[in-house]
Amino acid sequence: xxxxxxxxxxxxxxxxxxxxxxxxxxxxxxxxxxxxxxxxxxxxxxxxxxxxxxxxxxxxxxxxxxxxxxxxxxxxxxxxxxxxxxxxxxxxxxxxxxxxxxxxxxxxxxxxxxxxxxxxxxxxxxxxxxxxxxxxxxxxxxxxxxxxxxxxxxxxxxxxxxxxxxxxxxxxxxxxxxxxxxxxxxxxxxxxxxxxxxxxxxxxxxxxxxxxxxxxxxxxxxxxxxxxxxxxxxxxxxxxxxxxxxxxxxxxxxxxxxxxxxxxxxxxxxxxxxxxxx
Amino acid sequence: xxxxxxxxxxxxxxxxxxxxxxxxxxxxxxxxxxxxxxxxxxxxxxxxxxxxxxxxxxxxxxxxxxxxxxxxxxxxxxxxxxxxxxxxxxxxxxxxxxxxxxxxxxxxxxxxxxxxxxxxxxxxxxxxxxxxxxxxxxxxxxxxxxxxxxxxxxxxxxxxxxxxxxxxxxxxxxxxxxxxxxxxxxxxxxxxxxxxxxxxxxxxxxxxxxxxxxxxxxxxxxxxxxxxxxxxxxxxxxxxxxxxxxxxxxxxxxxxx
Numbered sequence: 001x002x003x004x005x006x007x008x009x010x011x012x013x014x015x016x017x018x019x020x021x022x023x024x025x026x027x028x029x030x031x032x033x034x035x036x037x038x039x040x041x042x043x044x045x046x047x048x049x050x051x052x053x054x055x056x057x058x059x060x061x062x063x064x065x066x067x068x069x070x071x072x073x074x075x076x077x078x079x080x081x082x083x084x085x086x087x088x089x090x091x092x093x094x095x096x097x098x099x100x101x102x103x104x105x106x107x108x109x110x111x112x113x114x115x116x117x118x119x120x121x122x123x124x125x126x127x128x129x130x131x132x133x134x135x136x137x138x139x140x141x142x143x144x145x146x147x148x149x150x151x152x153x154x155x156x157x158x159x160x161x162x163x164x165x166x167x168x169x170x171x172x173x174x175x176x177x178x179x180x181x182x183x184x185x186x187x188x189x190x191x192x193x194x195x196x197x198x199x200x201x202x203x204x205x206x207x208x209x210x211x212x213x214x215x216x217x218x219x220x221x222x223x224x225x226x227x228x229x230x231x232x233x234x235x236x237x238x239x240x241x242x243x244x245x246x247x248x249x250x251x252x253x254x255x256x257x258x259x260x261x262x263x264x265x266x267x268x269x270x271x272x273x274x275x276x277x278x
Numbered sequence: 279x280x281x282x283x284x285x286x287x288x289x290x291x292x293x294x295x296x297x298x299x300x301x302x303x304x305x306x307x308x309x310x311x312x313x314x315x316x317x318x319x320x321x322x323x324x325x326x327x328x329x330x331x332x333x334x335x336x337x338x339x340x341x342x343x344x345x346x347x348x349x350x351x352x353x354x355x356x357x358x359x360x361x362x363x364x365x366x367x368x369x370x371x372x373x374x375x376x377x378x379x380x381x382x383x384x385x386x387x388x389x390x391x392x393x394x395x396x397x398x399x400x401x402x403x404x405x406x407x408x409x410x411x412x413x414x415x416x417x418x419x420x421x422x423x424x425x426x427x428x429x430x431x432x433x434x435x436x437x438x439x440x441x442x443x444x445x446x447x448x449x450x451x452x453x454x455x456x457x458x459x460x461x462x463x464x465x466x467x468x469x470x471x472x473x474x475x476x477x478x479x480x481x482x483x484x485x486x487x488x489x490x491x492x493x494x495x496x497x498x499x500x501x502x503x504x505x506x507x508x509x510x511x512x513x514x515x516x517x518x519x520x521x522x523x524x525x526x527x528x529x530x531x532x533x534x535x
Binding site for chain 2: 170172173175176178179180181190191194195197268
């Protein structure tokens with residue numbers, strides 16, 4: 001009955017990279033993403049050393065690095081990074097959590113959709129970054145306006161993607177769950193949620209990115225700590241190297257989180273059978 | 279022998295924008311306990327509608343429909359079903375898919391899953407994901423999943439319809455072995471006459487608009503059956519005649535060199 005002709009299982013990795021150049025290709029593939037950033041930094045440094053650019057306006061990478069080492073030395077860099085990461089994490093947990101909650105509600109119940117969705121869609125079009133002055137007026141200069149800003153920025157990506165994920169669950173899979181005697185709660189836990197998870201994770205990635213942007217805006221206005229504060233301080237002192245250094249930390253932290261989320265996606269979404277590019 | 283599934287004047291009418299469509303008209307049929315029945319007919323003859331009613335997925339029928347003496351009012355884990363598409367959960371492995379509907383303590387659960395994996399001959403693929411399986415293997419998993427909770431009735435809705443002819447023949451043989459081993463009442467919906475004749479003890483021929491039973495034919499052949507057996511071929515010929523697909527009387531209209 002079951003013979004070799006019926007077996008089609010093949011390890012995906014070996015199918016994609018076969019042949020003698022396998023090792024070299026893997027090595028090449030790992031280095032390729034770093035080529036462009038390294039090239040840019042080297043060009044920048046060379047241009048600064050040859051005085052092709054005004055180092056007062058655009059400090060060399062070396063200068064920026066020195067400033068960062070200094071800031072790390074007196075502890076202010078770690079303090080600011082820590083403050084920002086904390087706001088980012090808690091704001092995202094708050095806004096993203098609410099986004100998943102309301103997204104599920106609207107995705108699962110048509111009554112909730114009719115009641116909530118049009119309002120949310122209207123609010124979504126308001127540029128939330130522009131709400132910061134209002135939030136400061138209402139909530140003062142403490143932590144709360146920053147949390148609300150980051151929360152707002154992460155809410156909509158998760159709300160939209162959770163709702164879409166649930167609405168795109170294959171009705172046929174839900175039917176299989178019903179046939180096996182699952183009640184509503186079990187059906188949601190064992191079929192609907194796992195099926196919607198890929199979409200929710202995409203929302204989380206977008207949400208983290210937009211929360212990051214919301215964070216800078218919040219910290220640029222009336223903060224006394226954080227990477228955004230570091231930027232505005234650099235501006236006040238006319239220290240471009242501090243501003244650029246702050247931006248570098250922003251970029252690195254953003255990249256780090258993106259790597260972590262992608263790893264989480266790989267962990268949870270090993271089942272996807274999608275086009276991987278040529 | 280007892281009766282597993284009983285239908286008395288089962289009808290089903292769908293109301294759509296274009297008016298009413300009668301999908302089933304006065305279906306009366308008894309399926310004996312442990313028997314293998316095939317519902318055969320062209321697209322639109324209502325065979326899948328009837329199967330969905332027996333499953334409990336469609337309760338809009340009229341008439342009397344009972345399984346094990348109880349009227350069908352909704353789905354019930356005592357009725358297992360496999361569809362034309364495998365409908366496996368992509369995030370679960372082969373063994374997790376098979377065990378999806380099992381409510382047993384871990385040891386018994388693992389034993390049942392191992393038994394089923396061996397029965398559908400997927401040993402070595404326990405941890406494979408559905409995306410790694412061929413169509414035939416995925417359908418084996420779907421059948422094993424339907425059988426896992428030891429249902430009283432196994433319902434199959436064109437389970438091999440999307441497979442190539444060779445894989446289909448192999449899976450039909452596998453299904454025959456499974457039925458002989460598990461002795462579960464099986465109702466198979468198919469549009470493949472050879473499939474029906476090779477597998478079933480009783481073939482129910484249905485005609486469309488509205489869906490009716492045209493004739494019921496008993497296939498008196500011993501198991502295990504072989505599709506190349508001349509007696510199987512003879513039954514197949516008789517059934518083709520019932521569908522007006524027998525061309526043995528056709529007259530040549532030109533010489534083909």
